Amino acid sequence: MSVKHGILTLLFQQQHHGYELKLELDSLLGINGKINPGQIYTTLDRLIRDNLVSSPGSDDQERKLYEIEPKGKDELEKWLLExxxxxxxxxxxxxxxxxxxxxxxxxxxxxxxxxxxxxxxxxxxxxxxxxxxxxxxxxxxxxxxxxxxxxxxxxxxxxxxxxxxxx
Amino acid sequence: MIKVNNLKRDFLQGQQRTQVLKGIDLAIEEGEFVAIMGPSGSGKSTLLQLLAGLDVPTDGDIQINNKFLNKMNEKERTIFRRKKLGFVFQNYQLLSTLTVEENIAFPLHADGKLTNEKSKMINALIHSVGLEGLNHKRANLLSGGQQQRVAIARALVNNPTVLLADEPTGNLDRAMAEEILGLFLKFHRQNKQTIVMVTHDIFAAGFADRIILFRDGVIDKVISRKDSDYAKYLANFMA
CATH class of the missing domain: 1.20.58 (Methane Monooxygenase Hydroxylase; Chain G, domain 1)
Incomplete structure (x- = not known):
């Protein structure tokens, strides 16, 4: 199972902060288990480094938001079709x-x-x-x-x- | 070798003439295992009936081992079928009140009394299809899988060069189908028999060397694992 592509899927729909991503990913995984929050943040760092995701700023509770970049959408589509x-x-x-x-x-x-x-x-x-x-x-x-x-x-x-x- | 040229078969439904086979050309090598797949009504079972000499074409030629089946009269066709061809049906077509042994021996009676040698051969066949100890059991008391084993032994009793099978696993669950296909494979390799099997099941067709795809009375494509795009074609065909 790919945390990277799970995150891209969720950001394809809308902006999220890290904790929301963790909860949504757990639900996407169904019975397969829960994701370690640390894994979410290290994956997000890699996604930002590779220009697949960016951060437009923070929400009103000062939680860092993330959004998908066009390159991230391309990557998600490529993965889905494989x-x-x-x-x-x-x-x-x-x-x-x-x-x-x-x-x-x-x-x-x-x-x-x-x-x-x-x-x-x-x-x-x-x-x-x-x-x-x-x-x-x-x-x-x-x-x-x-x-x-x-x-x-x-x-x-x-x-x-x-x-x-x-x- | 089986060679079919421009084979046509029409059926009359009232005043309406329906062309079920629209000019089939096909060559099957000696010792080949071929599966025929296609939607209902595409003509695959009609082709098998014609190859078995159970039906006659409207037009075209069928050659089996260099003999023209379509040029034989009914009696010649019957003798040819009995000596050279074996047929396995989806619904087994056993004589329900006869025993396993009697059903298998049935095609031999036309050639006269059962000799010791023939009786030995029947016993060997019963053993090879895995029905030891059931020689005297009546066919209607057997499970579906056992009945199909009897039908296969009966089809093989004259040691035919060609075995024709119409949905032989159609009435069986996956595990039993697997056993039946295993038997086909065993006899195919042991006796070098040519097998032509109609099936709707890709898991059965996978046992064959080639798959002939039928659609609307014509051959849509002949598939072999050697073709680079065969899986794509099969997937589209089955969609």
Whole structure:
């Protein structure tokens, strides 16, 4: 999970101060846990250094505000459109999709299609490998790959369900 | 080798003529495992029926092992089918009151009495599809997965060069489908049988060497893992 892109998602919507970012990020992560506040501030420093985020000043309680720069928006869009390799896809793609929904990302359809393409490629390659393992009698590896394929099947079904509900 | 040239099949619905296959050209190599995918009504099952000699084309040629199926009369086609082709259906199509052994032996009766040698072969088949000990169990008392195993053994009893399967895992859950596809793969590699399997399931199609995509009575594309853009094409096709 990427704190950097979580922050960019939240700042895409509006300006925030650091503590708001922490609370919002915790909620974006859902059941996956809480973010250490220190991690938020070090990430914000890096984002400012890289010109992805800037600070327009402070709010009426003297809390430093942050806002997204055009370069930050480009970076967020680039990240959202990048398919997630299978080994991180469960958490990674759901988080990314959640970010996309939060900002009403116009290219959600495109995102889902690209993820589906990646899953299908994985399915075809893993099935090919699985058939070889089956013929070689390598039961452990065969079962591991079968397990991965079952996850992929669930992910693929989930994408179809999201697409159907978006229609 | 299977060669299909300009294959057409029309059906009459009242006064209306519907072209289900609109001129298919296709070549399947000996020993190849091919999956056919496509939406309902795209013509994939019709093609399989024609390849099996269970139906005749309106126009075009079907060659299997250099024999023109469309130029045979019904009797010749039946004999060819019995000796050279095996067929597995989605709904198994077993004779429910016969036992496992009797169902598997059924295609052999046309050639006369069961010899000892043939009985041994049936036992070997029962073993290889994992139904040991169920020889005398009636087909209607078997689970779906077991029935499909019997159907596969029956399809293989004449040691056909081509095995045709229409949605063979369509009625089975994922785990059972996996076992059935594993059997296909085993026989395909062991006996070098050509397999043509119609499926709507990408997880089943992944077992094949090539995937033929059907749309509206024509071949939309033939997909191979060697093609750089195959996943993109498949993803779009399935969307």
């Amino acid at each position: 398919p997630v390799p299978y080994y991180t896809s469960k958490e990674g793609f759901f988080f990314k999709w959640n970010c996309a929904r939060k900002i009403h990302f116009e290219q959600e359809k495109n995102m889902l299609e690209q993820q589906r393409e990646m899953i299908i490629k994985e399915v075809m390659e893993l099935t090919n490998l699985k058939t070889e393992l089956l013929l070689q009698g390598d039961e452990n590896k065969y079962l591991l790959i079968t397990g991965m394929l079952l996850h992929l099947e669930a992910d693929l079904n989930w994408i179809v369900q999201v697409e159907n509900r978006n229609r």
